Amino acid sequence: MSTQSTILQPTIPQRIEAISKAIESLPSSQEVTLVAVSKTQTSEAIRMAYQAGIRHYGENYLQEALTKQIHLSDLEIVWHFIGPIQSNKTQLIAQHFDWVESVDREKIATRLSEARITSGKTPLSVCIQVNISHEESKSGVAEGDILGLAKVISQCGGLVLRGLMTIPDPTLNETELRVQFKKMKNWFDQLQYLYPTVDTLSMGMTHDYLVAIEEGATLVRIGTGIFGVREKNK
Numbered sequence: 224m225s226t227q228s229t230i231l232q233p234t235i236p237q238r239i240e241a242i243s244k245a246i247e248s249l250p251s252s253q254e255v256t257l258v259a260v261s262k263t264q265t266s267e268a269i270r271m272a273y274q275a276g277i278r279h280y281g282e283n284y285l286q287e288a289l290t291k292q293i294h295l296s297d298l299e300i301v302w303h304f305i306g307p308i309q310s311n312k313t314q315l316i317a318q319h320f321d322w323v324e325s326v327d328r329e330k331i332a333t334r335l336s337e338a339r340i341t342s343g344k345t346p347l348s349v350c351i352q353v354n355i356s357h358e359e360s361k362s363g364v365a366e367g368d369i370l371g372l373a374k375v376i377s378q379c380g381g382l383v384l385r386g387l388m389t390i391p392d393p394t395l396n397e398t399e400l401r402v403q404f405k406k407m408k409n410w411f412d413q414l415q416y417l418y419p420t421v422d423t424l425s426m427g428m429t430h431d432y433l434v435a436i437e438e439g440a441t442l443v444r445i446g447t448g449i450f451g452v453r454e455k456n457k
């Protein structure tokens with residue numbers, strides 16, 4: 224192990240500054256929310272990013288997130304749930320998150336809504352996750368199911384439909400990726416026309432956030448770009 228390479232790693236605030244500058248230097252005019260994806264990262268790392276100005280954090284695993292939320296309860300963090308959702312976890316997710324970006328079926332939407340209403344909190348912001356590159360293994364609705372699920376969500380008293388989220392096939396080249404992002408932007412525009420609460424197109428991660436913003440993303444989810452490479456096992 225080389226200690227020198229450890230020393231030369233940029234710090235979390237330096238990484239955040241570089242990303243913010245790169246986003247600002249794009250000609251795109253829409254406002255972009257930077258969500259720091261903190262799965263497998265410590266509460267201390269989140270605190271550092273918070274001190275550097277990041278307020279939105281994305282987590283994929285419920286138990287891990289709940290533990291960090293307790294340690295970080297003195298901070299004003301906006302928590303996004305971005306992982307696959309099992310129906311037996313909907314109650315805790317609805318109580319402990321501000322956003323759920325990974326809604327991909329009716330049953331999950333209605334359960335989140337009921338739990339949110341019971342909790343007495345203001346409606347939960349949700350995005351529909353779309354499987355835009357038709358990957359067999361991926362979660363997310365097919366394009367043909369977006370409008371149906373949007374209608375269900377719009378009728379759920381505990382939810383507010385904010386938009387769409389996607390994770391494209393990581394093996395696509397830039398040209399192919401832009402095609403997928405453009406399809407998402409089209410659906411987003413349609414949805415915004417139908418539902419005035421829609422304002423969020425969540426696409427773009429560490430390796431493609433600049434391309435995603437150029438194609439219309441209003442929210443990017445960046446993990447390794449902010450915190451460095453994740454440990455394989457927590």
Ligand SMILES: *Cc1c(COP(=O)(O)O)cnc(C)c1O
Pocket residue numbers: 260262283305306390428429430444445446447448
């Ligand atoms: C892990 C994850 C990210 C962040 O990925 P990076 O490549 O580390 O930026 C974004 N979105 C979702 C849904 C994730 O699970």
